[in-house]
Amino acid sequence: MALSNVLESPASGFNFDNAARNAAFEGLFEEGHPPKPMKTGTTIAGVVFKDGVVLGADTRATSSEVVADKMCAKIHYISPNIYCCGAGTAADTEKTTDLLSSNLTVFSLNSGRNPRVVMAVNILQDMLYRYHGQIGANLILGGVDCTGNHLYTVGPYGSVTKVPYLAMGSGDLAALGILEDGFKHDLELEKAKELVRDSIHAGIMSDLGSGNNIDICVITKQGVDYIRPFQESEYKDTRKPKYKYRPGTTPVLTKKVVPLKLEVVEETQQRMDTV
Amino acid sequence: MNSRGLRSQLKDSVPVAGLCPQGAYGVQDSLRSGFTSVKNELLPSHPLELSEKNFALNQDKMNFSTLRNIQGLHAPLKLQMEYRAARQIQRLPFLQSSNLALDTLRGSDDTIGFEDILSDPAQSEMMGEPHMMVEYKLGLL
Numbered sequence: 542m543a544l545s546n547v548l549e550s551p552a553s554g555f556n557f558d559n560a561a562r563n564a565a566f567e568g569l570f571e572e573g574h575p576p577k578p579m580k581t582g583t584t585i586a587g588v589v590f591k592d593g594v595v596l597g598a599d600t601r602a603t604s605s606e607v608v609a610d611k612m613c614a615k616i617h618y619i620s621p622n623i624y625c626c627g628a629g630t631a632a633d634t635e636k637t638t639d640l641l642s643s644n645l646t647v648f649s650l651n652s653g654r655n656p657r658v659v660m661a662v663n664i665l666q667d668m669l670y671r672y673h674g675q676i677g678a679n680l681i682l683g684g685v686d687c688t689g690n691h692l693y694t695v696g697p698y699g700s701v702t703k704v705p706y707l708a709m710g711s712g713d714l715a716a717l718g719i720l721e722d723g724f725k726h727d728l729e730l731e732k733a734k735e736l737v738r739d740s741i742h743a744g745i746m747s748d749l750g751s752g753n754n755i756d757i758c759v760i761t762k763q764g765v766d767y768i769r770p771f772q773e774s775e776y777k778d779t780r781k782p783k784y785k786y787r788p789g790t791t792p793v794l795t796k797k798v799v800p801l802k803l804e805v806v807e808e809t810q811q812r813m814d815t816v
Numbered sequence: 817m818n819s820r821g822l823r824s825q826l827k828d829s830v831p832v833a834g835l836c837p838q839g840a841y842g843v844q845d846s847l848r849s850g851f852t853s854v855k856n857e858l859l860p861s862h863p864l865e866l867s868e869k870n871f872a873l874n875q876d877k878m879n880f881s882t883l884r885n886i887q888g889l890h891a892p893l894k895l896q897m898e899y900r901a902a903r904q905i906q907r908l909p910f911l912q913s914s915n916l917a918l919d920t921l922r923g924s925d926d927t928i929g930f931e932d933i934l935s936d937p938a939q940s941e942m943m944g945e946p947h948m949m950v951e952y953k954l955g956l957l
Contacts, residue, residue, distance in 0.1 A: 543943045543944060543945040543946070544942055544943065544944060544945065545944075545945045545948055547942050547943070547944035547945070547949075548944065548948060548949060548952040549909070549944070549949065549952065549953075550909070550910070550912070550937045550940065550944070550949075551935060551937055551940045551942070552869070552931075552935070552937070553931040553932070553934065553935050553936060553937050554868065554929075554930050554931035554934055554935060555864070555868055555930060555934060555935070556934070556935050557861070557862040557864070557865040557868070560861040560862035560865065561861040564861055636930075636933075640928055640929065640930070640933075643928045644927055644928055647926055647927070647928070648926070651926065668929070671867075671871065672864060673863065673864065673867075675863070675864055
């Protein structure tokens with residue numbers, strides 16, 4: 542149906558039509574708190590070691606005070622040599638890293654090379670600065686390219702820092718303590734994995750927003766080892782997602798068969814011509 | 817009427833809703849945009865609304881002025897001539913144009929952003945009245 546008050550095609554991209562309505566809604570909720578989006582109150586960490594980069598993350602996603610997802614994947618694929626951990630609003634980190642991955646894939650198809658980590662960082666920085674922090678994504682980017690092993694962090698307002706070890710998220714203070722204590726330059730692979738595991742574990746123990754399992758992703762020149770889960774939490778949940786019972790679970794007490802009496806009303810025969 | 821001359825009157829910049837009334841002579845057009853409300857007209861309700869509406873335009877302006885400072889007047893002039901030519905290859909206002917030449921010039925045929933995923937105008941829920949949209953575009957409304 543054609544509306545006569547629509548004078549131009551709607552612009553693509555973000556639509557701010559509901560912003561005024563949402564502002565009016567603020568006062569209507571109890572205690573003045575509108576429902577919060579799903580956040581990955583998180584512990585994520587990254588360490589540069591001798592042959593590459595190790596990234597680690599917990600797997601809990603929270604929505605206000607409820608655990609929304611116990612096996613959330615926080616280490617996102619960007620390109621074959623770059624992976625990214627995301628903290629902050631879950632949808633924002635997902636979509637931003639997806640867009641980044643698509644852009645880098647187009648680039649590598651055009652140029653025939655694997656993208657460099659600085660390129661991913663610059664694209665992210667431009668994208669996030671444009672939205673002035675409204676996109677709540679705190680990201681740790683780690684990757685190996687022709688210039689070496691790199692670990693960067695990008696904040697929601699577009700700030701970028703290049704560091705040898707890093708933790709982000711609500712559990713970052715606990716994780717950073719372990720990292721500060723145990724980090725040395727040019728660690729071996731097993732030591733680096735242990736260090737990241739310990740720091741995420743500290744974050745899980747000390748922070749309510751982090752929990753459940755630990756995922757580890759090791760990126761080297763030879764390839765990527767995405768270990769999910771690296772360590773499972775001792776507090777397992779025995780509830781099943783699906784309840785399907787075997788046939789025979791319920792015992793049969795009595796059985797009564799009543800045949801239906803059918804009358805033959807009409808009978809016709811149709812010859813088929815089979816050649 | 818000279819249709820070639822009319823085409824060049826196609827609007828370049830995006831009017832910002834709510835900041836100035838959209839009727840003739842700057843008076844609120846009650847029939848089309850509803851009753852006036854002071855709060856609506858003071859400020860856009862979202863901090864990003866203004867900057868997002870004019871983002872492409874501002875980027876282009878910034879790039880052209882940088883180019884002018886580095887390479888002189890002729891470089892942006894020539895590029896803008898090509899942009900104007902490419903911008904005229906469009907369908908009528910109520911149909912979606914692919915803007916292929918414009919995208920190639922801008923370099924946005926190689927990149928994906930939020931404007932390619934969210935709120936695709938080809939799949940919008942509201943359809944406009946074709947005659948009114950053409951009249952609005954030509955400035956006759």
